[in-house]
Amino acid sequence: MKKTVLLPFVLLTIITAQAQEDGVKLDMLKAPVSPASNLLGIATSDIDKPTDVSAFMLSLQSASNSFTRLPSNYAVDVAPFLLFAKKSPDVTTSGLKSKKFGDIFRQTFIISTAIRNPDSTETTLNTKNTYAGIGIKFSFWRGKYDDKTTDELDRIHDLQDTMLHYVKAALKKWITGNDPEAAKLKLKRDSLLMGRPAAEIDKIMSEKGGEYEKLTKAIGKRQQDFIDNEVKEQKKEIGDRIKEIASDFQTNRIGFSLDFNAGLSGEFINKQFNNSRVYNAGVWTNFGYTTKSYGAFLGLIRYLYNPDKVFALDNKPTQIQNISTLDAGVRYAYAKSQSKFSCSLEGIYRSVLSSNTIDPSWRVIFNADYAIFQNQKLTFSFGRNFDGTITKDGNLVAAISFLAGFGNKR
Amino acid sequence: MQTENRTALDTLYMVNDSDNTITLEVITGPEGQTSDTTIEIDDATIAENHAGNFPSTEIGSNKALEGKLLTIICNIADTSQDTNFTEMKVLLGGGISDHEFPLSATVDSPGDSVNYTCIIKFFKP
Numbered sequence: 001m002k003k004t005v006l007l008p009f010v011l012l013t014i015i016t017a018q019a020q021e022d023g024v025k026l027d028m029l030k031a032p033v034s035p036a037s038n039l040l041g042i043a044t045s046d047i048d049k050p051t052d053v054s055a056f057m058l059s060l061q062s063a064s065n066s067f068t069r070l071p072s073n074y075a076v077d078v079a080p081f082l083l084f085a086k087k088s089p090d091v092t093t094s095g096l097k098s099k100k101f102g103d104i105f106r107q108t109f110i111i112s113t114a115i116r117n118p119d120s121t122e123t124t125l126n127t128k129n130t131y132a133g134i135g136i137k138f139s140f141w142r143g144k145y146d147d148k149t150t151d152e153l154d155r156i157h158d159l160q161d162t163m164l165h166y167v168k169a170a171l172k173k174w175i176t177g178n179d180p181e182a183a184k185l186k187l188k189r190d191s192l193l194m195g196r197p198a199a200e201i202d203k204i205m206s207e208k209g210g211e212y213e214k215l216t217k218a219i220g221k222r223q224q225d226f227i228d229n230e231v232k233e234q235k236k237e238i239g240d241r242i243k244e245i246a247s248d249f250q251t252n253r254i255g256f257s258l259d260f261n262a263g264l265s266g267e268f269i270n271k272q273f274n275n276s277r278v279y280n281a282g283v284w285t286n287f288g289y290t291t292k293s294y295g296a297f298l299g300l301i302r303y304l305y306n307p308d309k310v311f312a313l314d315n316k317p318t319q320i321q322n323i324s325t326l327d328a329g330v331r332y333a334y335a336k337s338q339s340k341f342s343c344s345l346e347g348i349y350r351s352v353l354s355s356n357t358i359d360p361s362w363r364v365i366f367n368a369d370y371a372i373f374q375n376q377k378l379t380f381s382f383g384r385n386f387d388g389t390i391t392k393d394g395n396l397v398a399a400i401s402f403l404a405g406f407g408n409k410r
Numbered sequence: 411m412q413t414e415n416r417t418a419l420d421t422l423y424m425v426n427d428s429d430n431t432i433t434l435e436v437i438t439g440p441e442g443q444t445s446d447t448t449i450e451i452d453d454a455t456i457a458e459n460h461a462g463n464f465p466s467t468e469i470g471s472n473k474a475l476e477g478k479l480l481t482i483i484c485n486i487a488d489t490s491q492d493t494n495f496t497e498m499k500v501l502l503g504g505g506i507s508d509h510e511f512p513l514s515a516t517v518d519s520p521g522d523s524v525n526y527t528c529i530i531k532f533f534k535p
Contacts, residue, residue, distance in 0.1 A: 091441040094462025160446035224418035247521025249489040
């Protein structure tokens with residue numbers, strides 16, 4: 001198998017011996033993870049993604065010096081339906097199976113916001129100004145789980161059913177057992193509420209860190225220890241079987257998908273909020289079809305206003321203001337489930353809408369990789385760049401690059 | 411931020427003698443985790459081996475539920491590639507006031523699973 005895969009690489013290496021050795025940027029058709037942050041050049045690792053209201057408030061508090069000033073460099077992605085909606089969307093693997101637009105929208109809708117006050121090390125933004133961006137992203141459609149994903153979830157669910165059978169029996173035993181210590185704690189807890197009006201009881205029960213909460217936690221702890229002890233053996237046996245499947249579990253989808261992303265950023269001159277202009281903007285639409293056996297076909301249409309690079313000029317920083325570009329691209333990616341080999345072919349056509357001086361251009365890149373071990377891959381890419389030059393990537397055995405991943409093997 | 415694992419709950423929920431309906435919702439997560447839940451009121455089954463969140467459901471009137479015991483058991487398997495955190499929230503509404511009862515646990519290693527147990531008694535002051 002390795003011989004079959006490596007032979008074309010070596011042949012291509014000879015053919016492209018004269019080709020320009022540039023780093024090849026792959027997967028340019030990917031929509032941004034966070035539209036607002038992307039427009040302001042904020043790294044993905046610097047974006048806060050709170051999962052509940054208190055985490056969101058904590059994130060805001062930390063960025064705004066306990067709400068005493070506006071955040072100076074801050075990016076946050078908020079899923080409003082998850083954080084604030086009365087009816088929370090189901091984002092477990094069961095809920096994420098849904099193909100209804102309403103469910104998909106509520107699960108995937110994200111508002112991204114970012115603010116940036118560039119420092120002296122900044123080369124593209126004006127250090128005298130403040131920049132702020134807002135963006136949205138959501139999916140219209142997504143594919144259904146593939147057979148392997150469905151099968152693994154079914155097996156986990158069956159094991160969970162068995163586990164719940166034992167937990168249920170243990171809980172009944174706990175309820176009927178009348179643990180003397182728990183009974184004493186319950187009596188003490190009930191005595192806090194005896195003879196009091198409903199409003200007062202409600203106050204006692206809701207008090208954070210109050211006596212009622214402490215007693216409830218103490219009763220819960222005894223219950224937790226009892227249940228854990230009762231199902232200790234089953235938890236080990238069934239838990240291990242769940243873990244075998246769950247530890248490497250990944251959701252893969254097949255079928256149609258359509259995503260939408262948009263963002264707009266503003267530049268506040270001399271940090272004055274009454275003197276502003278649009279800095280840049282973008283609208284991205286990704287669509288595609290993933291098959292069970294023949295890989296994924298993906299497409300992208302992208303409009304950008306004032307991008308930081310005019311692509312037809314091959315990634316040189318632009319000096320032209322108020323420019324708009326339109327990109328259209330397709331990508332075919334082949335990767336069989338569990339296969340070590342994958343490859344993709346990507347083509348992008350880029351045109352500048354608001355200028356006659358820059359010609360449209362195109363790029364085609366072929367990429368292939370082969371996993372030798374977990375986290376270790378042989379990769380190869382080859383193609384034509386926007387400026388017409390042939391590009392390839394690789395520095396070990398001329399064209400094949402060896403990427404070794406560090407860290408654990410998960 | 412690491413919080414203490416809390417997987418069992420025994421508490422009270424205040425009802426009155428009205429015919430207003432009580433609603434129950436069980437939210438599990440976070441994103442990408444796999445949950446299985448069984449819910450009973452005394453010996454009547456409300457949901458058995460339910461996958462994912464249990465949506466907001468009317469479970470009876472204040473008057474009818476007084477003195478009864480709601481039990482919820484849930485197993486959450488860590489199938490998320492992003493976190494080892496698991497959580498279960500029980501939301502009760504329609505009684506004297508609405509209440510949310512949160513439980514959570516972070517598993518030791520990816521793929522581990524957690525058992526949650528809740529006992530909630532409907533009581534009239």
